Structures are given as structure tokens and as C-alpha cells.
Amino acid sequence: MRDDLKNVLTSSSTRIVVLWAEPTYISLILQYALYSDVLGPHFTWILSSSVSLRFYNNISIEKSIGILTVEPTAGNVLHAPISTTLLNDAYNIWKHFEPSKPPLEEN
Helix, strand or coil, X not given: CCCCHHHHHXXXXXXXXXXXXXXXXXHHHHHHHHHCCCCCCCCEEEECCCCCHHHHHCCCHXXXXXXXXXXXXXCCCCCCCCCXXXXXXXXXXXXXXXXXXXXXXXX
């Protein structure tokens, strides 16, 4: 990130950071976020892979509040039925708050 992380996050109304990156970069970015004081409890970080426990040795429990890991996985059944409730809810929220540029609708 070329801008100052703390300035970018604190001057924005967002309090959720989605970090989709390789595990090595996630640790580096979290270290920078810790240094910039933009981890918990004021920000929620959603990570795409787990973080080494060594990372948590460097921070207090209070700073780790709000770190959530969601790891992508491949489906094991082709054409398995899925629930679209969460996807539809996210789409409706997007349309409500960004009516001028909603995601593409399927016909």
C-alpha cells in the first residue's frame, strides 16, 4: 500500500478490512497494521488464510480482537445445491448503499 495505512483507514467510515493475500504477505501486512495501531478493537480484519501463532506473541489479546480467518476451499461435489441466502443479502445491501453501481445482475 502506497498510502499511510492508519490515515487511509481512520479517515474512512469503513471498519472492516478484507485481506485476501498469500500467507507471507498477510503476516507482513498485519505487522504493519499493528505498528499503525489499526487492529482491534476498532477494526475487524477478515483474512484469507491463517496467521502463525508467532504473530500473536507480539500483540496483546485486545489487539487481536476482530481478526477473523475465512479460508477458501474447493467444493468436492460438482453441481451440489448451495444456499444463496447470504449472497442475495449481500447483493441487496450493495444495491441499497451503492444504487448507482450495483454488481451485475444475472438474467
